[in-house]
Amino acid sequence: MDLERKHVQTKKKIIVLGGDGFCGWPTSLHLSNMGHDVVIIDNLSRRNIDNELEAESLTPIQPMGTRLKVWEEVAGKKIDFINLDIAEEYDDLLKTLHTEKPDVIVHFAEQRSAPYSMKSPKHKRYTVNNNINTTHNVLCAIAESGLDIHLVHLGTMGVYGYGTAGMKIPEGYLDIEVKTETGERIEQQILYPTNPGSIYHMTKTQDQLLFHYYNKNDGLRITDLHQGIVWGTNTEETKLDERLINRFDYDGDYGTVLNRFLMQAAVGYPITVHGTGGQTRAFIHIQDTVRCIELAIENPPQIEERVMIFNQMTETHRVNDLAKLVSELSGGEIAYVSNPRKEAPENDLHVKNDLFLSKGLNPTTLEAGLLQEVTEVAQKYAYRADFSKIPAKSTWTKEQQPGIPEGEE
């Protein structure tokens, strides 16, 4: 396959924090392919967590050195890489801003698994410490640098909480009415009241307060993308060479719902539904993730404008419906297991995503046939799968049961 080279009107210097991860890697390639000058910062903590969990990406991801060499061969473009812990090495981060003078920073660099964040006190504490200090260090360094840098952060739909009393979830801000002492009604717009479902999601609600503050006090220009669950694995760019392949998580901690179902079906493992499967979730394909980041970069907030919030999702589905769809496609069996999460067994979810649509997003939905493509990837690398890693073992409280199908350990 040939690379369709793209050219942006204004070439920007873009630092991608967490550029070795599932969303960060294809985003880095996409932005580089668009003609931007990309630098990746990552401390490889996600790969180290794979070591800790004795789990691995289903797809054979290459070390960063190989990834970048191959990209240069294939696309003729250089991406720089800096190995740096953003939560710990503030001085190096600040120095990097002074040297690189980025126009944009895209911030993916957080611990992003809800089950991992609930495993033990150690994992809870790591998630809070890593995520809050990472985000705060980035904001603090931008303010200190004095540079006009547009920060694009990846948040989650999970900050809203699920179950919204018949309301369509707006993009970040909620219109409310309050009564004054004299009984007068006042209309206001507030940051949507949060109701996070795990320690991981909670850190994202804390991030929002950091953004609000640095925007107000230091005038930072910030876009916060409330992303749904990402599915798929490859993008136009990662498909170019096997050594550019993207991460595919399937283990009980990092495997997210639709991808996990497709992988389970592809390798002949039961499709495990937590609880009744009545949970409704928001989804987006990885190809749309990279496109949304591009759109967010092209449409920065103005100076003096408040934090811009987009809902980065294209469709919602009930988990059980997805399981049935995948089962029909593949003939795989569904197994209902106990829900390791503490959450309502069922919820509706209606989400606005008008902002990205108005900027030109053309959604890749489930119907687009890409389910088949993901299944093929999963089948191709099925020989690498370790079935013992599939069940969800982390529970939200000590009283709960892990999500293990009957007959499994």
Place this chain on the structure above:
Amino acid sequence: MDLERKHVQTKKKIIVLGGDGFCGWPTSLHLSNMGHDVVIIDNLSRRNIDNELEAESLTPIQPMGTRLKVWEEVAGKKIDFINLDIAEEYDDLLKTLHTEKPDVIVHFAEQRSAPYSMKSPKHKRYTVNNNINTTHNVLCAIAESGLDIHLVHLGTMGVYGYGTAGMKIPEGYLDIEVKTETGERIEQQILYPTNPGSIYHMTKTQDQLLFHYYNKNDGLRITDLHQGIVWGTNTEETKLDERLINRFDYDGDYGTVLNRFLMQAAVGYPITVHGTGGQTRAFIHIQDTVRCIELAIENPPQIEERVMIFNQMTETHRVNDLAKLVSELSGGEIAYVSNPRKEAPENDLHVKNDLFLSKGLNPTTLEAGLLQEVTEVAQKYAYRADFSKIPAKSTWTKEQQPGIPEGEE
């Protein structure tokens, strides 16, 4: 003066986190005097910050060893002390919970100065890291211990932000109405939308999200006290012996508004008003602080109840009115200096404090003659004052001017 010994009906084991500080020390003595079994945890970071700032309490506070020896002499009661960094030494904290099995933890242990939190990136980062990890470690350890511990936390009125559109600030939760897709109005009660004025205040808004989460997921019983600016220095117990004396901060970072005015007047330094002095703030006397903590301990939330929030303040005043009052009392001059903070020049503030009043708080207001007592303390120790430490040098942005009176450095 003789100690009026008090006896509670149920003696409780209470750990006071930050028990060496301005609010924590008199609270520890008060709870001990009430008959409770008190253990103090503190890492003495506040004393170390005095070293860093080359500043000191106006009053000659004694080392913890002396404080506790004198208390045992005077009151015949033993308070234990554990030197431990709650943000860093999680395992020791958890071990202490298992050994001490407290009924209540009172949590004062945070970096609490807004100007200090704004001094530099280092101070911003310290404040975020210390405050979030301290609060999270406490919550995580309580959940992990499996013990039924009531957590009482000191928050701030500053989480609400100032300027509330003619509304009386409720106690933590706000009644709102939202419109559904079909135009129906739904009433809800939400956590009051926050609008913090400094990094320090911002950490307290993040704390709220931590409380909300651990209450929801782990059923922790939590009381969050949104405290106004504390004034005064001594309480019934600290007055018993000079070596029990409480901290009196007057430096540009830790000196808070009313106490600073009284000290400035007492030592013949101009009473420095930041900006127009049109800011309205909420206040409480230190004697009422210790009484409020007692009331909060006596009235814990029930199991399954949401986080209980009290506004811990007794009156509001415009800063300029306070300056005039102190000036009239003392003959001291008022000096208007530039405001180092980024805030509205004027604001109204109406606050509900019905909850504490309903539990039996009998407020000590400014009229109660205690202004005179604070002035006397300040005069007594005026010889210890270092005038060069009085001006506020920390600014909210690089463009702003410090709050230094003309003629000062």
